[in-house]
Amino acid sequence: xxxxxxxxxxxxxxxxxxxxxxxxxxxxxxxxxxxxxxxxxxxxxxxxxxxxxxxxxxxxxxxxxxxxxxxxxxxxxxxxxxxxxxxxxxxxxxxxxxxxxxxxxxxxxxxxxxxxxxxxxxxxxxxxxxxxxxxxxxxxxxxxxxxxxxxxxxxxxxxxxxxxxxxxxxxxxxxxxxxxxxxxxxxxxxxxxxxxxxxxxxxxxxxxxxxxxxxxxxxxxxxxxxxxxxxxxxxxxxxxxxxxxxxxxxxxxxxxxxxxxxxxxxxxxxxxxxxxxxxxxxxxxxxxxxxxxxxxxxxxxxxxxxxxxxxxxxxxxxxxxxxxxxxxxxxxxxxxxxxxxxxxxxxxxxxxxxxxxxxxxxxxxxxxxxxxxxxxxxxxxxxxxxxxxxxxxxxxxxxxxxxxxxxxxxxxxxxxxxxxxxxxxxxxxxxxxxxxxxxxxxxxxxxxxxxxxxxxxxxxxxxxxxxxxxxxxxxxxxxxxxxxxxxxxxxxxxxxxxxxxxxxxxxxxxxx
Ligand code: XMP
Numbered sequence: 001x002x003x004x005x006x007x008x009x010x011x012x013x014x015x016x017x018x019x020x021x022x023x024x025x026x027x028x029x030x031x032x033x034x035x036x037x038x039x040x041x042x043x044x045x046x047x048x049x050x051x052x053x054x055x056x057x058x059x060x061x062x063x064x065x066x067x068x069x070x071x072x073x074x075x076x077x078x079x080x081x082x083x084x085x086x087x088x089x090x091x092x093x094x095x096x097x098x099x100x101x102x103x104x105x106x107x108x109x110x111x112x113x114x115x116x117x118x119x120x121x122x123x124x125x126x127x128x129x130x131x132x133x134x135x136x137x138x139x140x141x142x143x144x145x146x147x148x149x150x151x152x153x154x155x156x157x158x159x160x161x162x163x164x165x166x167x168x169x170x171x172x173x174x175x176x177x178x179x180x181x182x183x184x185x186x187x188x189x190x191x192x193x194x195x196x197x198x199x200x201x202x203x204x205x206x207x208x209x210x211x212x213x214x215x216x217x218x219x220x221x222x223x224x225x226x227x228x229x230x231x232x233x234x235x236x237x238x239x240x241x242x243x244x245x246x247x248x249x250x251x252x253x254x255x256x257x258x259x260x261x262x263x264x265x266x267x268x269x270x271x272x273x274x275x276x277x278x279x280x281x282x283x284x285x286x287x288x289x290x291x292x293x294x295x296x297x298x299x300x301x302x303x304x305x306x307x308x309x310x311x312x313x314x315x316x317x318x319x320x321x322x323x324x325x326x327x328x329x330x331x332x333x334x335x336x337x338x339x340x341x342x343x344x345x346x347x348x349x350x351x352x353x354x355x356x357x358x359x360x361x362x363x364x365x366x367x368x369x370x371x372x373x374x375x376x377x378x379x380x381x382x383x384x385x386x387x388x389x390x391x392x393x394x395x396x397x398x399x400x401x402x403x404x405x406x407x408x409x410x411x412x413x414x415x416x417x418x419x420x421x422x423x424x425x426x427x428x429x430x431x432x433x434x435x436x437x438x439x440x441x442x443x444x445x446x447x448x449x450x451x452x453x454x455x456x457x458x459x460x461x462x463x464x465x466x467x468x469x470x471x472x473x474x475x476x477x478x479x480x481x482x483x484x485x486x487x488x489x490x491x492x493x494x495x496x497x498x499x500x501x502x503x504x505x506x507x508x509x510x511x512x
Contacts, residue, residue, distance in 0.1 A: 005049060005194075005196055005197070006029070006032070006046065006049060007029055007031040007048055007049065007052060007187065007191070008032065008043060008048035008050075008051045008052070009021055009031055009034070009051075009052045009054060010035075010036050010053050010068055010085075011033050011054050012036045012053060012055065012056030012058070012084050013036075013057055013058070014054040014055030014056045014057070014082075014083065015055075015057075016172050016173060017033055017054045018328060018331055019173070020082070021033050021327075021367075022369075023171075023179075023183055024183065024187065025197060025370065027183060027184055027187055027195060028194070028195025028197050028198065029187050029195065029196075029197055030197040031052075032046070033054075034046070036053075036056075036066045036067070036068050037066070037069075038068075039069070040069045040072070043069075043072065043075075048077055049077065049078075049191045049193055050077060050078045050079070050190070050193065051072060051077055051078070051079045051080070052079075052081075052082065052186075053079065053080070053082060053084070053085025053086075053088060053089065054082055054083075054084070055082050055083030055085060055170065056083075056084035056085075057084075059084075059134055060087045060090075060091050060097055061091075061097070061134075065088075067092065068092075070092055073092070073093065073164065076163075077163075078164070078165070078186070078190045078191045079163070079164050080118075080166070080167070080186045080190075081164075081165070081166040082166075082167055082170060082171065082172070083131065083132055083167075083168060083170060086157065086166030086168055087166075087168075089140075089164060089166050090136045090139065090143075090157070090166065093141070093143075093164075094140045094141060095136060095137070095140035095143065096136075096137045097135060097136050097137055098134060099133055099134045100132075100133070100135050103132070103133045104131070104132055104149065104151050104152060105131050105132075106129070106130065107127050107128070107130075107175055108127070108129075108149040108150065108152075108155075108169070109125060109127060109128075109149060109150060110126055110127065110148075110149055110155055110169065110178075111124060111148055111149075112124060112146055112156065113147065116146035116160070117185060117189050117190055118146065118158060118165050118167075119146060119147065119156070119182065119185070120189060121181055121185070122178040122181050122185075123178060126176075126178045127175065127176070128149070128155070128169035128170075128171075128176040129169055129179075130152070130169050130170075132168060135152050135154055135168050136157055136166070136168070137154070139154070139157055142159040142161065142162065143157050143158060143159045144157065144159075146158050149168075149169075152168055154168060155168045155169055156168065163190055165186065165190065167182070171183050199370060199374045199376075199377045200377055202366075202370075202374065203374055203377050203378060206362050207235065207238055207239040209362075210239035210360065210362060211239050211240060213320075213360065214239070214240050214243060214319070214360070217243065217320055218244075218245070218315075218317075218320070219236055219240060219245070219318065219319070219322050220245055220246075220247065220312055220315065220320070220321050220322065220356065221233050221236065221244060221245070221246045221321075221324075222246075222248075222249065222308050222323075223247065223262065223266065223274065224248075224392070225248070225258055225259070225262035225387075226324070227371060227387055228324030228371060230265075230266065230324075230375065230380060230384055231324065231363060231371050231372075231375040231380065231385070232322055232324035232361075232362055232363055233272060233324075234270060234375065234378040234379070235362050235374070236360070236362060237270055237271075238378060242272075242273050244272060244273065244322070245273040245274075245315055246266065246272055246273065246274045247275050247277065247311045247312060248262060248263065248266075248274055248276045248277065249277050250276055250278050250279065250280065251280065251307075252280025252281070252283055252284060252405075252408070253283065253300070253393065253395045253396045253408070254390075255390070255394075255395065255412060255415055255416070256412045256413065256415065256416040257416075259276070263276055265380070265381060265384055269381075275314075277310075277311050279307050283300065283303055284404075284405060286299050287299060287396065287402075287403045288402070289402060290402065291401050293512035296393060296396050296397065296403070296512065297396075297397065300393040301392070301393070304392070309352075309353045309354055312354045312355075313354075317355040318354075318355065318356050319356065320358050320359070321354060321356040321359050321360070322359070322360045322361070322362070323359060323360075323361050324361075324363055325361045325363065325364050326363050326364070327363075327364065327365055328367065330365075372385045372386065386429070388432065388433045388435075389433055389467065391510055395408055395415075396512075397511065398415075398435060398436070398438065398510065398511065398512070399437075399438045400437065400438065400439050400440040400511060401440030406493075407438055410438060410492070410494065411437075411438040411457075413491045414436045414457050414487045414491045415436040417483060417486050417487050417491070418436050418459055418483050418487070419434070419435075421483045422479070422483075425479045427479070430463070431461045431463060431475070432462055432463055432464050432465075432467075432470070433460075433461070433462050433464070433467075433509060434459070434460065434461035434475075435459075435460055436457055436460070436487075437457070437458040437459075437500075437511045438455060438457055438458075439455065439457065439458055439511075441455070441456045442454055443495070443496050445495030445496060447488075447495065452495045453495075454493045454495040455494050455495070455496075456496040456498060457487060457494045457496070457497050458497075458499070458500050458511070459480070459483065459497065459498070459499050459500065460472075460499075460500045460509070460511070461475050461499075461500075462503075462504070462509055464509075467509060468504075469504055470503060471503045472501050472503055480499055483497075484497045
């Protein structure tokens with residue numbers, strides 16, 4: 001990768017910022033999101049080949065509206081302003097904006113002026129996604145308009161000589177039909193970048209960096225068996241071999257055979273130092289009589305950290321604590337402040353009593369799809385790399401009411417059958433998350449000639465790209481029928497099965 005093959009995304013608070021970054025990376029160009037008020041010194045040091053201004057919730061004339069350093073325009077680096085970004089560029093360069101007659105929201109027909117490099121190869125008329133109340137009125141000197149919609153004569157503006165471009169619509173949103181090509185034109189034709197950000201290149205570079213940083217030091221990592229911690233472990237292990245020790249806390253709330261699979265793949269195939277703490281009973285004791293979902297989560301989170309600390313104390317002082325933090329975690333924790341719906345205790349939460357000097361987070365700049373690609377690159381098996389998300393508190397939030405060993409055993413068997421049938425139906429890549437929930441409700445049934453009074457099991461399947469919103473998966477009836485028949489026949493104490501048909505919101509993905 002050449003030194004300057006990178007794009008800077010200046011964040012003005014828009015809701016699609018992560019999406020812009022993903023789209024850029026999908027085009028094979030490395031990018032990072034930084035706050036709008038990043039200093040010029042830091043920007044110069046980052047040395048971007050192109051800059052994108054995101055949209056944002058403010059209006060440019062508002063008091064305290066976010067502005068970047070005007071010196072950005074003097075760097076000679078191409079800039080693409082999106083929505084608020086376009087308006088801000090206009091204002092900062094001497095143009096004006098005004099409220100339109102009509103507030104545009106949603107799909108709009110876009111016509112462009114075909115001589116613009118930004119629109120090269122783009123159909124003259126296409127659909128774009130708009131969301132704004134004000135738009136550019138008088139252009140700054142040297143600018144021309146390059147696209148319009150029915151209600152917005154300045155849907156795109158540009159000063160090609162200075163390589164400054166602005167679009168009022170959102171090219172990053174799927175509904176903008178030609179959005180990908182427009183972004184490609186900006187990256188490849190205007191910034192002169194090429195598609196060279198690959199996981200093979202990243203892997204080489206990251207391994208080298210980890211080696212340099214760690215030297216002869218020792219690294220400790222909490223392995224959960226999830227995609228992120230497993231890929232982080234594989235990467236660090238390739239860099240520093242057995243200087244890495246992984247602690248795998250088996251809290252007994254994992255799915256069927258999961259603990260053994262993790263131990264087998266990572267311990268045997270990858271030959272890592274793994275300490276498996278079999279503390280199932282300890283967690284069950286702590287959870288005895290607890291029914292409140294938040295309390296369950298808190299107990300598990302705290303206990304997890306305690307076990308991790310105890311195990312690490314046995315190893316002695318380490319130099320580095322490794323975590324599988326990924327880019328959306330970094331960006332989201334740095335920005336939005338939303339209400340706590342559920343407290344997440346992710347494996348890898350920071351322990352208070354582990355003796356280490358520094359944290360290493362080798363996936364900190366990667367999106368989930370990149371983490372998966374890196375995992376495959378490092379030789380991790382598909383079954384691990386393509387695992388669906390699994391909550392830190394595990395099956396505890398899928399057994400409603402009090403958790404007992406018996407209930408966990410019932411749920412584990414039922415969930416395994418559901419997952420097996422989804423895989424048999426080749427739906428496992430289409431449904432983003434699917435699992436069984438053991439409700440706390442019992443009802444009357446009949447089996448043979450006998451009356452039964454047993455549990456109701458719920459099946460859940462969701463389709464989503466970000467897990468912040470989700471739709472329930474339309475699993476074919478014949479698949480559901482097969483799952484239902486198999487579970488009631490093969491798993492004792494379940495005599496009724498329901499399928500959850502609520503989306504998120506108003507429901508959440510997990511039941512607790
Ligand atoms: P909810 O239930 O909040 O779930 O709609 C959204 C996604 O987050 C996962 N989830 C968790 N992941 N620790 C995690 O690492 C947790 O405590 C946790 N709780 C929920 C959930 O499985 C879904 O993918």
